Amino acid sequence: MIQTTAVFATTVDGKISAVDRKAHREPDKADQAHVEFQASLADLYLLGAGTLRSEGGTLLIRNPELLAMRAARNQSPQPITCIVSQSLRIPTDLSFFSQPIERWIFTTEASLKAAAGSPLLNLAEVIPVGEQEIDWDYGYAVLAERGIKQVAALGGGSLNADLLKAKKLDMMWVTIWPTLFGGKEAPTAIEGDGYDPKQAPILELLETRQISSELFLQYRIHYRDKSG
Numbered sequence: 133m134i135q136t137t138a139v140f141a142t143t144v145d146g147k148i149s150a151v152d153r154k155a156h157r158e159p160d161k162a163d164q165a166h167v168e169f170q171a172s173l174a175d176l177y178l179l180g181a182g183t184l185r186s187e188g189g190t191l192l193i194r195n196p197e198l199l200a201m202r203a204a205r206n207q208s209p210q211p212i213t214c215i216v217s218q219s220l221r222i223p224t225d226l227s228f229f230s231q232p233i234e235r236w237i238f239t240t241e242a243s244l245k246a247a248a249g250s251p252l253l254n255l256a257e258v259i260p261v262g263e264q265e266i267d268w269d270y271g272y273a274v275l276a277e278r279g280i281k282q283v284a285a286l287g288g289g290s291l292n293a294d295l296l297k298a299k300k301l302d303m304m305w306v307t308i309w310p311t312l313f314g315g316k317e318a319p320t321a322i323e324g325d326g327y328d329p330k331q332a333p334i335l336e337l338l339e340t341r342q343i344s345s346e347l348f349l350q351y352r353i354h355y356r357d358k359s360g
């Protein structure tokens with residue numbers, strides 16, 4: 133059984149980045165340490181191609197204690213990063229491709245066929261999981277076959293929405309940044325088509341922590357059946 137935890141941060145007005153998606157935020161040590169700890173528990177990260185294109189790379193575990201804990205659990209020093217991309221339009225000069233990690237890409241059969249000969253195919257293991265669209269049941273069967281037990285879903289909002297729709301997210305850790313980004317075009321934590329409130333997932337609050345004006349909230353996700 134694979135356990136998947138989404139780990140993300142939003143402003144109080146629900147924005148996971150500003151309108152300018154590449155705009156840098158001031159360093160936030162408490163949140164960085166929290167995210168690094170949660171990420172260090174994972175065998176594999178799922179990361180949307182949009183986030184990779186905005187950020188250029190994946191999260192590296194650097195804290196020696198967390199690296200020692202991974203070694204004690206027989207995990208590789210860094211979790212595998214599995215990018216999710218329909219288009220396979222991922223620039224090959226991103227720093228991601230020189231990070232000391234194992235790189236996988238989930239895509240579709242159709243996209244893989246269209247990308248024949250692309251240099252991307254030499255830089256990561258490209259795994260088709262679905263014909264025209266990502267099939268998450270199949271994708272998760274591939275992960276299970278490869279021994280993955282703990283997944284951290286590191287965003288962004290499109291990937292989160294799709295994993296929720298496929299009922300693959302079990303838990304969420306949400307950091308509430310004490311600020312407001314505003315802006316209709318600024319991305320939110322859950323994009324996609326949205327929910328009828330009667331069918332929206334229900335969140336059970338398991339833990340809260342406060343550091344200064346920042347909140348860290350852990351939720352278990354309960355899905356409803358179609359009748360809501």
Ligand SMILES: NC(=O)c1ccc[n+]([C@@H]2O[C@H](COP(=O)([O-])OP(=O)(O)OC[C@H]3O[C@@H](n4cnc5c(N)ncnc54)[C@H](OP(=O)(O)O)[C@@H]3O)[C@@H](O)[C@H]2O)c1
Pocket residue numbers: 139140141142147148149153154179180181182183184186187216217218219220221265266286287288289290291292294319323
């Ligand atoms: N605050 C936080 O915690 C946090 C966390 C993560 C990201 N972010 C921010 O969020 C922004 C990115 O948002 P985004 O909406 O672009 O998010 P995203 O989910 O990272 O990227 C969307 C792209 O990922 C691929 N993708 C995702 N799910 C897919 C699926 N089921 N099937 C096929 N392809 C799929 C597609 O790539 P292709 O276009 O290649 O097909 C899609 O265009 C960035 O500004 C990033 O910095 C913030």
